[in-house]
Amino acid sequence: MQSKFPILILWLVSSLTSLCSAQEPAGVPNARFQQAADRTFKAFDRQHEQTWQRPFFFMQMADTQYGFFSGNKGFDQEVDLVRRAVEHINRLRPRFVIVCGDLTNATPEHPRYREQVAQYHRDFSEVDAEIPLVCVCGNHDVGNRPTAESIARYKENFGDDYFSFWVGGVCNIVLNSSVLKDPEGAPEVLAAQQTWLQQQLQEANAAEAKHILMFQHHPLFLAEEDEPDQYFNIPLQRRTPLLAQLKQADVRAVFAGHYHRNAYGTAGSMEMITTGPVGRPLGKDPSGFRIVTVHETGIEHRYWGMDDVPEKIELETSGNAR
Template identity: 70%
Template sequence: MTRTQTNLLAILILLAGPALWADEPNRKVSSRFQQAESRSFLGFDAAQEQVWQAPFFFIQLADPQYGMFTGNTGLEKEQVLVQQAVAHINRLQPRFVIVCGDLTNATPDHARYAAQVSQYHQDFSQIDPEIPLVCVCGNHDVGNRPTATSIDRYRDNFGDDYFSFWVGGVFNVVLNSSLLKDPAGAPDRLLAQQKWLDQQLNNPQVQHAKHVLVFLHHPLFLEQADEPDQYFNIPLERRLPLLEQFKQAQVRAIFAGHYHRNAYGRAGDLEMITTGPVGRPLGKDPSGLRIVKIEEADLQHEYYPLEDVPAQVE
């Protein structure tokens, strides 16, 4: 090959590169999406955040699920909805934002997974960098029957699949609920998560938290703690022992998604809050977000359609 031909080939590769790699995420994942590390969250100073300072609020999203509207052939509808949510977030300036799973519609072994991850990174990177962004894995993110391989693929793109963090005197636990739903593909990962959870909830410091909150993708239950097993809840054999553990640890509330509509239930003093999607709805609740207000002795929350999010939070 002559020097002229070599130079021409190099130019063609450079010109073709973006098209060839359009479905691939950035090779270097933004550090914003790697804050969940070593079972903690680097966006918060654990020692400083264990102390109550003042009331605050955070925003919970669920199921952006890029690709769901079109069966993985397009992302435009999800983009529009997420961009609306991001605009609200940047205006309201919450203490943090948490996205409770199904970040993509494609699973890690699907051909469109990389493109959907890339779009998620692009859109959620528009959130003010001063607002920590917490990501939670859902069944589409690690598969309905997660494996070590699918979980590790998720961690490459979004950080740890379970971890804890303190914010303003509140202790927060994030779990991989797909392991609770069906652990058959990675039973050792479920055992490791449970051992870690035992240690977290038995930590003496947690007893001094103003509130203990749990975030996951699958609701433990929708309305009744002992309701029959179904697609949208965690099986009773793992649900009931976990609920008992949460009650003993005085968990105030559990926040979930997965249902693509809102649902509410209680198990004693523990509140189960299932939040509708920022992406495609499957019921009467439109695409929206939840604003959660934290006071020293109380917690209040409300779901808002994207068209009705308030101008400010008092």
């Protein structure tokens, strides 16, 4: 009589595989999310993009933060909002999209982190392949006190934590602001980033960049450059020398998120622009994103709630309303 054990074993393996698949959504191919490598962004050819060509616009987003609405029990509301954002992206056709941190609500050591990353990859893979998608790390992505290990985990899923890229004569610099906020877990990362940043600013000035724009998760400040330290800004100990450095290099604007609402300030001629969330709002500003139009002599920007996004962007007539 033929033994039933092989059949039983096959049934058990199949059942376990199905159960694991239900609990752990399979990730999508993540090549798109590894464009930030070797401290640059591979979708843009630096030699070609260092030359001013014509006005363009990009879309700045922040705080998709899958799981925030439910306390990491699910992410249906974030999925709905992100998919609406993706529809707007594919219709408007920006030069690029940049998501300024807190991509997930779970941190790398949390049991729901992998599931949230997989959903982020799945949803943002629907962005047209011709539109570069730039990801920036936030405190939920690397931890409130980031370490070499938490940063390495982020890089596995989203690429470099700091890098630069040129688009149409504009130098764009992405920083890991979590090590600016709290460097104690990874002081060597902050030191390396600072050395690298000074080099990038010098190179941008030498190349006569039309504008230097900076992107990070934490605002340097919300309204005043010398405002007191708080949860939502960078401590004065590191903020003050960094602002002096950015002013000297004539950085045009810094874009951030983290605040889950909009805020604006200036430091000299430099704008500090804090953008509300794609995900859960914490103030009166609705879920949405910012559209930034870049002209040869300046930039204009406006925050749009998800229900109010225009059908198209007119580069010559776009307003600078906040």
